[in-house]
Amino acid sequence: MKDKIWLSSPHMGTSEQKYVQEAFETNWIAPLGPHVNGFEQDLQKYTGVAHAAVLSSGTAALHLALIEVGVGRGDYVLCQSFTFCGSSNPISYIGAHAVFVDSETETWNLDPKIVEAVLTVAQNPALAAKHPQIPVLPQMPKAVIAVDLYGVPAQLETLKEICARFNVALIEDAAEALGASHRGVACGAWGDLGVLSFNGNKIITTSGGGALISNRREYIDRARFLATQARDEAPHYQHSAIGYNYRMSNVCAAIGRGQMEVLDERVQARRANFNRYVDYFTKWNSKGFAIQFQPQLEGDFANRWLSCIWLNPAENKGISRETIREGLAADNIEARPLWKPMHMQPVHEGAQLVSNEPVGTLPICEKLFANGLCLPSGSNLTDVDFKRIFEVLDGIFKSA
Numbered sequence: 001m002k003d004k005i006w007l008s009s010p011h012m013g014t015s016e017q018k019y020v021q022e023a024f025e026t027n028w029i030a031p032l033g034p035h036v037n038g039f040e041q042d043l044q045k046y047t048g049v050a051h052a053a054v055l056s057s058g059t060a061a062l063h064l065a066l067i068e069v070g071v072g073r074g075d076y077v078l079c080q081s082f083t084f085c086g087s088s089n090p091i092s093y094i095g096a097h098a099v100f101v102d103s104e105t106e107t108w109n110l111d112p113k114i115v116e117a118v119l120t121v122a123q124n125p126a127l128a129a130k131h132p133q134i135p136v137l138p139q140m141p142k143a144v145i146a147v148d149l150y151g152v153p154a155q156l157e158t159l160k161e162i163c164a165r166f167n168v169a170l171i172e173d174a175a176e177a178l179g180a181s182h183r184g185v186a187c188g189a190w191g192d193l194g195v196l197s198f199n200g201n202k203i204i205t206t207s208g209g210g211a212l213i214s215n216r217r218e219y220i221d222r223a224r225f226l227a228t229q230a231r232d233e234a235p236h237y238q239h240s241a242i243g244y245n246y247r248m249s250n251v252c253a254a255i256g257r258g259q260m261e262v263l264d265e266r267v268q269a270r271r272a273n274f275n276r277y278v279d280y281f282t283k284w285n286s287k288g289f290a291i292q293f294q295p296q297l298e299g300d301f302a303n304r305w306l307s308c309i310w311l312n313p314a315e316n317k318g319i320s321r322e323t324i325r326e327g328l329a330a331d332n333i334e335a336r337p338l339w340k341p342m343h344m345q346p347v348h349e350g351a352q353l354v355s356n357e358p359v360g361t362l363p364i365c366e367k368l369f370a371n372g373l374c375l376p377s378g379s380n381l382t383d384v385d386f387k388r389i390f391e392v393l394d395g396i397f398k399s400a
């Protein structure tokens with residue numbers, strides 16, 4: 001069996017072990033310490049966001065973000081359906097209602113026009129007749145969760161403007177988008193709160209971890225308090241709120257500090273992977289195939305965490321994403337279908353959906369899922385790996 005080529009595997013730099021060693025030597029083996037503070041400062045500097053708290057995961061960060069903006073049991077939250085469950089699970093932890101929103105074709109992310117229509121009708125049900133496909137929610141949603149999927153920025157400036165106009169909190173799930181930017185401003189910086197992840201498969205990793213970032217100090221101070229079991233000031237353990245054990249350990253933060261030193265290189269490598277795939281498939285497209293790439297807005301900077309393609313078998317001589325996925329798998333190369341939208345998950349059966357269609361479907365993200373594929377995208381892929389990947393793909397396209 002040939003060595004496995006992974007979809008996206010950890011890629012350490014040269015300083016991580018040194019910083020971990022430092023944590024051991026100083027006995028800061030705790031969910032606080034100098035590397036925690038240092039990693040938070042690194043993230044603030046990199047994103048240009050004033051405050052950051054590093055946490056045990058991106059999902060934990062999103063959970064705290066919802067709590068910070070006041071989402072409680074029974075409240076409504078608009079959430080991009082086309083995402084990983086980490087974006088939406090925290091809505092369920094709280095007992096709030098997720099309203100799943102379709103994507104748009106320009107970035108594959110949250111459709112601002114649908115968000116605007118839902119908020120318009122929720123605020124003024126008298127306007128419902130003008131938007132027959134939009135459900136009238138019984139109350140204004142408390143928050144909107146927008147995702148920069150696969151590191152491609154959503155229409156963040158527009159979403160920010162809409163949320164501000166309706167006085168609804170915007171939470172930017174930039175878990176996949178560290179190093180990307182929209183209109184020259186870092187992903188993660190556009191929401192009232194931004195979420196980052198350092199899970200093992202992300203663009204940089206701390207083995208597991210996440211961060212919550214915001215320009216509002218109160219949000220991040222409160223998040224730190226809640227993330228450490230909500231301990232009031234007292235010599236004994238005293239609690240006036242229910243907290244969580246969500247802080248990042250100083251050992252993991254040590255890895256994070258090392259990874260920050262190579263982040264820009266990792267972004268460059270991922271973007272180079274994407275360009276390589278574009279060049280490769282463009283060659284086939286000039287021979288009668290029609291493979292599409294995840295688009296980005298003009299002038300935006302995607303980190304291309306994962307390189308994603310979309311192909312309709314009817315326009316590609318019967319080749320489907322499964323033909324490609326299985327072909328690669330047979331050579332021990334990992335590829336994966338795009339995220340299965342949250343509204344199609346059994347656990348969310350019966351959830352409220354909104355799209356541009358009157359029926360209960362989200363046609364754009366369903367179509368993306370049906371025919372989309374994430375290709376091997378690690379920043380540690382070698383020329384030899386690419387040679388193997390392209391040989392398998394050549395075999396598939398030549399025999400079509």
Ligand SMILES: *Cc1c(COP(=O)(O)O)cnc(C)c1O
Pocket residue numbers: 056057058059060083084085086087147173175176196197198199208209210
């Ligand atoms: C990875 C990810 C998360 C959650 O991050 P974890 O650190 O794995 O909890 C949330 N949203 C998206 C879109 C992600 O890809």
